[in-house]
Amino acid sequence: MQAQQSFGNHTDGVLYLVPTPIGNLQDMTFRAVQTLKDVDLIAAEDTRNTQKLLNHFEIETKQISFHEHNTNERIPQLIEKLQAGLSIAQVSDAGMPSISDPGQELVAQCVTQQIAVVPLPGANAGLTGLIASGLISQPFYFYGFLGRKDGQQEEELQQLMARPETLIFYEAPHRLKKTLTNMVAIFGEERQTVLARELTKKHEEFLRGSLGELLAWATTENVRGEFVILLAGNTNPDKQIDENQTPINQQIGRLIKDGLAPNVAIKQVAKQRNLNRQEVYKNYHQL
Structure with a gap:
């Protein structure tokens, strides 16, 4: 068993997990801004993207890159800095670290090394879309991005077909039509669905209807923006067609x-x- 006091005195440094806005900069919390100012270093998914945020809030803290392609190299370096007493804030490009973004491997290593990990609350696209979807808000099942390889997505959807909870996915605009096509094939055309597009941004939009209707929309439209896909749960999971x-x-x-x-x-x-x-x-x- 291991117990962590987030706000006690720490021999080592502290890793702060700091959510960033998913679009609207006004969603940055006062605590998040102050934390980014106070820490010794910011581990950012894309330092160029994060620098825009830092400039907006007049934050001068030094950055270091930390993304999916340099995880193995970077984690030992960050752990060494934390053990030396430095405090580090980890941020992704948008939303919460570790949720369809880098972070979980660093957190796991900090836990192993008994380095304090302090999470801050903040913006999350999946929950933001869910509460305005009109679908049942709980229980829900967050999946994030589906697989990209041929056949992988269909296999994942097959495994989710009978789940009774509202399902939450993320998808990029250029893949939306293919993903909806696969969902229609697995779930059928009638499953109630919501597409939440460009959440918190100027062109925020909610498209509600059946899977078949939304696939027809995606087929005829010039699809733009980042999407959260929300599907109603299976109301008859025990009556699936064999x-x-x-x-x-x-x-x-x-x-x-x-x-x-x-x-x-x-x-x-x-x-x-x-x-x-x-x-x-x-x-x-x-x-």
């Missing part, structure tokens, strides 16, 4: 009708049923 009882070609045909390319549908069904993809391909095309 796909393994459906004829293979019928299952593939349904996925194609829902928008998947034939080869993607074949690959998905083969993987789901643990079958040889080439055999499923030959069977479907009657080769």
Whole structure:
């Protein structure tokens, strides 16, 4: 067992986790500004981006880069500085550190080394979108970004299909259509969905409707802005269609009708049923 007193006297330095605005700079808290002024060093995901924030609030604290590509190199350096008594604030480009952003590995190492970790509350896109979505706000299941590799996203969505909680995802504009297409294929067209776009910014917008309606919108629009995707939970998780009882070609045909390319549908069904993809391909095309 390990106990941490966040505001006691510490032999080592302290790691502060400082959320930054997700768009509107006025969402920066007084405590966050003061913490960034008081610490010895700021570990930033993108020092150029964070410098704009520091300039706005007249913060002169020195920065060091800390992002997903230099984690292994940087963590020992930061731990050494903390053990020497320096205080460090860790920030991501927007929102809360460790939530779909760098941070968790550094926190874990601090906990292992018994270095105090002090979190500050602040902006979070997922919860901001959730409370205005009109969907059930709790329980919810935060997932963040889905996988990028072929087939990975479909597999992840399959695992989430029966969850009864409101689901929360993040997505970039250039991937929105593909992600919604996969969601329609897995969840069906009728699942109630909300797209929260550009939260806290000038062009903040909420698009509410069925998955099918929102996919149709994304297909015809020039999609811009960062998105939070919120899906209503499955109200009948115990009544899922047992796909393994459906004829293979019928299952593939349904996925194609829902928008998947034939080869993607074949690959998905083969993987789901643990079958040889080439055999499923030959069977479907009657080769």
